Amino acid sequence: MRSTIFFLLVTILFNTGCRKDPPGETVSTQKLILTFDFMIDGNPLQRDTLLYMNEAGNQYMVNEIQYFISDVVLHRPNGDPVLLDAWTAIHYIDSDLPDTRRWEVYDTIPAGSYDSVSFTFGINEAKNQSLMFLNPPESFMFWPEYLGGGYHYMKLNGKWLDTNSVVQPFDFHLGIGQIYAHYPDSIIGFVQNYFTVSLPNSAFSLPANGQQQITIVMNIENWFRNPNTFDFNHWGGDIMQNQEAMRLGCENGHDVFTSIVAKQGSIEQK
Amino acid sequence: MQQRIPSGSLKSTKPGAIISLIFSLLLGFVLLHGCKKEEPSTPEWHATPYEIDIPYGFPTNLNIPEDNPMTVEGVALGRYLFYDGRISGRSDPDSMMSCGTCHIQANSFECGINHPKYFGGFPFGVTGKPTPHVMLPLVNLVWNSSGYLWNGLVSNANSNPAYRNIEDLVWMGIVAEHEMDSDTNLSKQLIQNTSGYPELFYKAFGSETVTVKNMGRAIAQFIRTLISANSRFDKYLRGEVQLTPAEIQGFILFTTEEGADCFHCHGGDGNPLFTTHLFYNNGKDSLFTGPWEDPRDRYHITGDPMDLGAYKATTLRNIAVTGPYMHDGRFATLDEVIEFYSHHLVWSPYIDPLMHHIADNGVQLTPAEKEQLKAFIAALHDEEFLTNPDFGPPDKFPDEE
Structure with a gap:
């Protein structure tokens, strides 16, 4: 009998002696993993080679892409949408930095079925504050105060073959636009160019204590078509101070992103 | 001679009592050591931690190796x-x-x-x-x-x-x-x-x-x-001073694509390091192989042809006193550097995509704009840093004390 009591005591001590978690609380462990990919014309992006033709007939290459998404919302069939970590979850993706292309969301997300995923391309006006990111690489995305401040939504850098058959650089940069009284001086207003992306075919199920991976794919060619045909020969290599060009690009952005929902049990490990 | 176990010591003990004894010992061990932290031993040597004050707007992440803490x-x-x-x-x-x-x-x-x-x-x-x-x-x-x-x-x-x-x-x-x-x-x-x-x-x-x-x-x-971190521009960012009209115009030129377009590589109000510390082919040359090959360019680190002729973007802080300029010192003065970026960029397949003014051989600044840009760059001069006695040579070396 005494041995049984001692056994129980020892067991209790081992199990509770140093535990910090409050007893009786169930911790949800289901996890959402967002990964990010780049494709052109249905194939994985091959950088640094003049392999592609846009709708305007420009032969072009992509050298690097950096962009932000924020306000990721998981929409439920019957229930409130889940906004991932309302203020802090602004995610930076960089084609040169593999770590940025995988986001293990640490929010507590209710298990269950979700209809779709949406997010803000870029950063909304309230959140897009200068010096919000002090550290690289995010800080290198700053959008000059004179041009509206905050951060680039995206830097898509590449080159195209111009009408003289010379390979010219382009910087397809999107962010806050400006309204000029006298271009390029005398700015009298700013335009918030961020927009909401609703990912098609992004319904998923998050099992209790399980995980779900969704790959967000940027289909790069769509930046340059539908509804607007974007011609580098017309717009040139830089558009940060050209709101009309940024407007066309952002309008094209509605179908740039697609998603791939991983089948349960086929989650890629880091 | 083998020592004998006194008769009746264990033999006469019941198995349940032995188990109880073992559990008692275990329990005591657990109670004594279960949650106790190790007492730190008193070090004989101790160095004083050195704290770096992060200036306004600067990154909070520091490149200090774990095996070399600042003291x-x-x-x-x-x-x-x-x-x-x-x-x-x-x-x-x-x-x-x-x-x-x-x-x-x-x-x-x-x-x-x-x-x-x-x-x-x-x-x-x-x-x-x-x-x-x-x-x-x-x-x-x-x-x-x-x-x-x-x-x-x-x-x-x-x-x-x-x-x-x-x-x-x-x-x-x-x-x-x-x-x-x-x-x-x-x-x-x-x-x-x-x-x-x-x-x-x-x-x-x-x-x-x-x-x-x-x-x-x-x-x-x-x-x-x-x-x-105490140039006139730093003080301007902190709201302590106002820049002159020429400095302001230079700042606008510095941070606009239609101006001098410096900021993507050399920072600005959102990156007060005034460099990304990254590597760019900035359009100085068109040939990089054979007799023109530099075994110390970025390409020879990465093996990526896009890095041919690429070198680190230097910080523009105190740039007026750090001539000659570029990796090979080809420009003796800031005027020559500004002239280069304004009118003399050279196209090559390896030029960085951020150098999108290459079609015009540069950003095409007017003489007045060049002066304004220089005025802004001069506002990055930090005399306090350049004369801080803590950074200068010691009055005496250790054997002279």
């Missing part, structure tokens, strides 16, 4: 070593060389075109061999995580652990033919045999034995304290 004693030792020519392993005044021989504080720890020995800002080693490239400044390097030297050879990405951080630049400088051209054994022996140094090494690292590794650690700690 007051380490920084103090590093300052002595930085300026002591005996680190070259030589004691003859004619051939002694220190880091401070070339890295002049008044020139933002670069050579500068006004150097009394290295005419035009082109340094050479003790044997007269010229350095392959001109110098880079030692300023705000605690925020550089993208590699050191013009091509980023010294980087945490280097598979060779001897080429990882500022610490490693010290032994490299000692043995390089175009720098001290010495032997690290001679260096450490001379420092070891110089009175005062063993005691300083003990204070900094807990051992009086001088090692090349600890020499590198100390100098790296000192270099990490070389922070420039």
